[in-house]
Amino acid sequence: MKIYGVTGWKNNGKTGLMERLVAEFCARGYTVSTIKHAHHATDVDQPGTDSHRHRQAGASEVVLASAGRVAIMQELRGAAEPPLAELLARLLPVDLVLVEGYKREPHPKIEAYRQSAGTDLIAPQDPSIRAVASDTALELDRPVFDLDGTAAIADFIQAELDL
Incomplete structure (x- = not known):
């Protein structure tokens, strides 16, 4: 199974991006499972x-x-709480597991970022974040996608994972 994460601070669009990515990958014919970490x-x-x-x-x-x-x-x-690796091992086999949260785990991730949320970017300090999906232009050392550009983000993940 291939694993890719969506991370970011609260109210930055993680869940909406996850929902759109699941639908996009399913429409492309992939089987998809998700894991969502909750802090509450x-x-x-x-x-x-x-x-x-x-x-x-x-x-x-x-x-x-x-x-x-x-x-x-x-x-x-x-x-x-079971670690992410243990939770992944419990899943039935699929083409792709999208993981929401788990900021500190080393799997590849895309960060969801909304300027209006008023939070700092995680990406500059975290090499496991391979790209950022943002509602504003950013100058970074990795790709930046429009937060609503689901197809382009899915293309990037698909290429990263060689799906």
Whole structure:
């Protein structure tokens, strides 16, 4: 599996870029999975559902299966958050895994940057960031793409990964 990341500070357009890239690569015929890192507590399950009740009762892992989807929820119960490499190993094989977040991991990334967010660029200090997708012109030592230029960004990633 090939891995490429989208990184950047909050409110700089990471999720929108991820969504557009997933759609673009799928339209090109690639199979795509994603991993999203969250810095806050998150729960995809809802109180009152049977699966939530199983977790509340102490289950370490709950698999919720239907004709349209399978969800696997794992409770860490005080254990350390699994590293990205371990999460990647759990995925079914696909052509491309797009990773949102994980700023400090060494995989190749593109940084999403919006001038209006008022944050500093990460790229100048991070060689794993191979390009920047921005809503403003930037002078950098690596390619800069229009933040909304999804096809051009996908072309760059495709070439970088030799897909």
